[in-house]
Amino acid sequence: MTNANAPDLGPLTWVKGEIDAALARADEGLQDAGSGTSALQFAQTHLHQVRGALSIVGLDGLTQFADTLEQLLGDMIRGEQPADPAHRALARRALAVIGNYLEEIAHGAPDQALRLAPHYLALGAARGLSDAGPVDLFHPDLSRRPSLRTPARTPTEDLATSLRAARSRFERGLLEWLRKGPASDGARAMREAMAEVEALQRATPTHTLWWVSLGFFDTLIHDDSTPDPALKRLCAQVDAQFRRLLAGTPSAPDRLVRELLYRIATSPTHTPQQAEVKACWQLDGLIPEPGAAVSETPIAPLLERLNRQLAQAREHWDAFCSGTAVALAQFDDALEALSLAARPLERPVALRLLDAMLGFARWLRRDPLQFTDAGALELATDLLMLETAFERRPPDADLARRVNIALARLASLQRGETLPEDGGALDLGSAAQSQEKAALAQVAKEMLASLALVEQALDDFFRNQAKREPLQHLHKPLQQIIGALSMLGETDALRLVRDASTRIAGLAHAESSDSPGEFEALAHTLSALGFYIEALPRGNVRLDDLLNPHATQEQPASVQAAGYAAAELAPAGV
Template structure:
């Protein structure tokens, strides 16, 4: 990337650039209105050719490539037509104009910011997408350091299908748009296991950098672009080769393009993961531009959007809470109550509910407001009329809660209540408390298992686990999470019979498999806390891990 230290040239040419972009936009609009107007496309192509020359002179590599793609898209329109290309060109004109403004104002090029626009043009033209690392330079000849420990190819071949399935569960959830963080961590865990089992082989460097890239995506909460999804899918193809080709796959190096793309993602991360930190150090990836910065600059250049419905729901909650506070004080007899004000609040809530097409609920509140408006300040809080008011307000609150739920995927915690007099918000809070307690129990179990391994397999560190797992199982039963509960019961049985009561230590592979089972349940619960359901595929991984340990659970028929 060529850094611009003096924007004088760009500033001098900016007026010409803006005029050329405006001319291109007008010509494209003329073509869109009169499809047979070939001269409009000619003028448009000439404008893009001019922009390409200016970009080359300014040494703006991304703008040069985008101008070239725009020129080629015009040629494609002449030959084949297509509304998708017209739309993509219109978006590209706007984006390129903003990019020139960005470079001028920020004195910074960041060519990565035009990758999305370039690929939109290529996609509309039926061309393959360019890699996200297109403008990224790195020395691909560097070897892995430190060298990995001796691997266990036999164990890898034995566990390959399950580890690939673990990865696929995460990848499928990610592609569906479910809980990205938990799914990415699941994928990173699978790649870490593969990397450790590969050991010293020709394919080792690839799994190391792939693991680093996935760690960075997960730990730095990077945006999942179509290009990044495609890269993660490529990892699955490499896992497939391991499963079906075995030692022959271990002896082959992966394509350098995959390694370069993986290194680019690692360069955007903070390097906090084990593999990510190693990779950044070996390849000198201290670029100073994180994905957070990149996305922030993209938002600055392209703008952002918000959710009107969420804003409405938030306003409704605030209004309902104000009325609830007034009624709470009234029920305690703390002060005289202004029921005319309460009625006004009910009418405002009703008006807002109408905005989101909740006419029935709005009418009920208006009827209640008409009755409440003339109440004296000392109405008996135990009277049927007061209770009816509280019930109507609770119904309105649950309507808002249902509205908020409609904006997010459903999950196993936020299910509807059979008792309409229970606040959905309070019920969710109670269930979420149980989820938190279950996760705390799993965290305690993981620490105990780690201490057990670190202290020469001393079973004393496991004495508290049966009780801990009993508590977790009880919480999962309350939440009606039967599959997760069955996994935890199997874990408890395994620990009691083979770790505490066994004659010999289980060994590292068995402990890793047990950790896979616990991790799957923990990810499942974490997704509920974050209101980003991960799906039950992660429980398939837990069940497969327990089956590998000798505790087969119900067959689910989920295979990769």
């Protein structure tokens, strides 16, 4: 299931390369417009593999997105939708969105599939679906259960009689709400009836539905807007479950619970019940910043271009702060170009910061004498924050909060006000964290380069055991890896490398007689080490999970799923 706060990167780390390759092959099929349906079928086959792997890994919202795209390709193959350039272009953009979302997740982003909503709605519209909505992408962990503070209440009369009386009150409230809307007491009457049912059903398997419904009706009580058809249908579905309860066939459909939770998650919190529901299912972590989406432009080259432009803008600002007056206009132009180039990234927090910095630069251009040391430091800090916004991992809530502080400080400077001395300390501290992360990424890159030398020499030896001599020169790259892991305090990985170094030293002697099975074990160990080092800058991966992906005990189910996902991506005959 989806966990917004800490996605399990272990299974994804194992299969992401294969998923990326399958996405690339699907894109090739969509580009081949001259081959008719055969190219579309080729694309659909590889997309189906991606969809299966995503389902096993546990990215439920992204799986739904991929499934809808696969169905669109099926419609095009059957002639139910035109396989014209517009539909092919839409499908290709959706493939890029899947790849970009996975890239962000792999770099530590929370699983907030609602960021896919604009593209998902476009796919639904292309298929002619009228009921596709963001809630389709909303998948909180329904295995969670609320904690019961008090036991189920014993009815003062027969249970069935109590439930029938509660449903009668509920239906009267529903009818009043449908007729008069939020101006009536209908929502409150439904909530009171639901509280009666929840108290009587605390010891039953369907209790979660009634407990969540309390929070849902709290949102209705405080919602002044006119009820929309989807909201009316949702209330009718709750009433239908009420009817099933009275008939002795109670149920709590996952889809209904998800829709109720979605309404609660996307509404302001007014009551303790709403707050408890949000806390139980970590709903706040599933809701992205307003306007946040996933770029349909390949994200790696886009971020590379943006960071190059950002470096140029920083050079112009540093030059202006050093006394080169003409550099201010160059800084203004560089920020404007950067703002335009950043729009496809779909990160509102970065655009807000860029717009504020651009406004500050133009304010300075009108009167350069307003320049102060405080302004120079503030812009330098904002440039560092912008660098954080252009990382592979999309901005988190903390960066959004710090950007809001930065916008207020820039506005204060333009009003001629003195900034508080400690107001920007958090920004600088976070910038230092960003620099530390960048340094860790560089160390990991160097370790991977050394590890590649080791793996290449071993691969040559495994193919031809006469090539022992190169093994004698692997001491240096192995020592470089050991030194870096020692500096980072990675004791488990350090122990693994030292053990591998000892085994490689044994292989370097002509009298060694290792079996192919031992060769394979050493290769597996170094491969897992490579995945672990690659994941170090973003965290959330355990070395044991990579060394034992198929363990059936003491391992999360999602780690065991990695092997199944890999098999899904490599079916026979493909």
